[in-house]
Amino acid sequence: MGAVLITGGVVVGFAIKEALDAHELKWADPEDARPRPETRPVTETKPTPQKPSPKQRPKPEPKGPDLPPLGPFEVTERDRRPECKPVPVPHLGGNDPHNKCADNIPNNSFPGWDVFVNGKNFDALQLTTRTPWDVKTDDFEKQPPRSQAFFVRMKLPEIQRERELAKTCGYRFVVGVRGKAHKEALLKADNTLDVVVMDWC
Incomplete structure (x- = not known):
């Protein structure tokens, strides 16, 4: 029990x-x-924003320039060198026909003036294309062939020096002449020159 x-x-x-x-x-x-x-119900929580690391930092989208470019060239370190900045100076000498040819170069940025660049007075400067000019207004065509050849030999070293001064500062260099024969003679002596017949003279 x-x-x-x-x-x-x-x-x-x-x-x-x-x-x-x-x-x-x-x-x-x-x-x-x-x-x-x-x-x-699931409680919603806002995720804590994570700071991107320096390597993963988002890059800003490229924006267009606020102002149009001044010319088709880039500003480089040599452009900031004082000797490479173009400075308008009075024309040298009193050769009015010569100065008139230089002043009437198309798109001359400083008509009525020479332009001093890298220790040299150039007869004109087209700033938008960075082109200084050396103008030759001699009566080359009227000279006999022997005198023409002598003239080219005498002037060529100075023309080449001017080109190097311009080139050092990132400029293109042009020689302006009054006739086709003068252009051909210069190119025969140095076919790397840029020679233009100034039909406005």
Whole structure:
């Protein structure tokens, strides 16, 4: 009898424990009681902005220039050298026909003036194309061939020196002459020269 009671007590105790566990489950979080899909609202949090590393920093998009370029050339270090900056100076000498030819060069930036660049007075300067000019207004065509050849030999070293002075500062250099024969003679002596017949003279 005592054994039955003990056994019955164990059964009753076990039943009470199950009832308590069930009661606990009734008040517990439903998520803990059984697996189910997420039904609770998810709290939205703003992600913390991450600072880009210097290597990953976004590059700004290129924008067009606010002002149109001054000319078809790039400003380089040599352009900042004082000797390469063009300075208008009065025409040398009193040769009016010569000066008139120089002043009427198309797109001359400084008509009425010579332009001093890198230690040399050039007769004209087309600034937009960075072109200084040396103007020759001699009556080359009227001279005999021997005199023409002598004239070219005498003048060529100075013309080449002027070209190098201009080139050092990033300028193109042009020799202006009054006739085709003069142009041909200069190119025969140095075919790397840029010679233009000034038909406006």
